[in-house]
Amino acid sequence: AQSVTQLDSQVPVFEEAPVELRCNYSSSVSVYLFWYVQYPNQGLQLLLKYLSGSTLVESINGFEAEFNKSQTSFHLRKPSVHISDTAEYFCAVTPFSGGYQKVTFGTGTKLQVIP
Amino acid sequence: DTGVSQNPRHKITKRGQNVTFRCDPISEHNRLYWYRQTLGQGPEFLTYFQNEAQLEKSRLLSDRFSAERPKGSFSTLEIQRTEQGDSAMYLCASSSVVAGSYNEQFFGPGTRLTVL
Numbered sequence: 001a002q003s004v005t006q007l008d009s010q011v012p013v014f015e016e017a018p019v020e021l022r023c024n025y026s027s028s029v030s031v032y033l034f035w036y037v038q039y040p041n042q043g044l045q046l047l048l049k050y051l052s053g054s055t056l057v058e059s060i061n062g063f064e065a066e067f068n069k070s071q072t073s074f075h076l077r078k079p080s081v082h083i084s085d086t087a088e089y090f091c092a093v094t095p096f097s098g099g100y101q102k103v104t105f106g107t108g109t110k111l112q113v114i115p
Numbered sequence: 116d117t118g119v120s121q122n123p124r125h126k127i128t129k130r131g132q133n134v135t136f137r138c139d140p141i142s143e144h145n146r147l148y149w150y151r152q153t154l155g156q157g158p159e160f161l162t163y164f165q166n167e168a169q170l171e172k173s174r175l176l177s178d179r180f181s182a183e184r185p186k187g188s189f190s191t192l193e194i195q196r197t198e199q200g201d202s203a204m205y206l207c208a209s210s211s212v213v214a215g216s217y218n219e220q221f222f223g224p225g226t227r228l229t230v231l
Contacts, residue, residue: 049217103160105158
């Protein structure tokens with residue numbers, strides 16, 4: 001079984017400041033890793049994913065995350081946040097497998113960008 | 116392709132009533148998933164279909180819950196004799212199936228259920 005821990009339920013940050021949202025996972029098998037974003041009253045959108053290869057992955061809107069296997073972490077970072085980044089962010093994992101891939105989510109981190 | 120759609124977006128009901136939600140997946144996707152998201156929590160898996168076959172159900176899916184996907188296209192999730200603890204956002208997702216590869220799940224906007 002897999003589990004995901006997001007220790008920070010809320011992260012307030014001033015506009016244009018850097019931010020890091022932390023994610024740690026536990027799994028007995030290799031996993032794929034994801035960050036999803038949820039804007040108010042909307043569904044989940046995939047922000048970025050780590051499947052294989054380079055451990056640093058980037059999104060189109062300036063977020064990046066680094067897979068650290070030894071620390072079982074996949075922290076999300078952005079060097080300069082915008083008001084529009086205010087949303088809830090979910091870290092998630094799914095096991096490597098050829099069959100059904102059950103996604104396990106963390107409890108989410110609400111990013112509040114302060115003008 | 117309009118993405119995954121869910122109806123209704125909001126539902127308010129009285130305890131004890133039955134409710135039904137609908138999910139229309141992306142047209143070429145043959146897998147469909149239901150999740151529940153309560154306040155302050157991440158989405159939790161409820162069940163999934165491959166075509167019309169329901170292949171897995173979570174222990175969260177009590178006997179009052181039933182899901183169908185009769186023609187392998189849209190799906191319905193019914194909750195009978197609703198309880199206040201059923202109040203949550205119900206999310207639907209769909210994906211294609213490519214053997215040996217990661218199959219991204221695309222999420223709908225969700226149906227928010229409030230049980231009074």
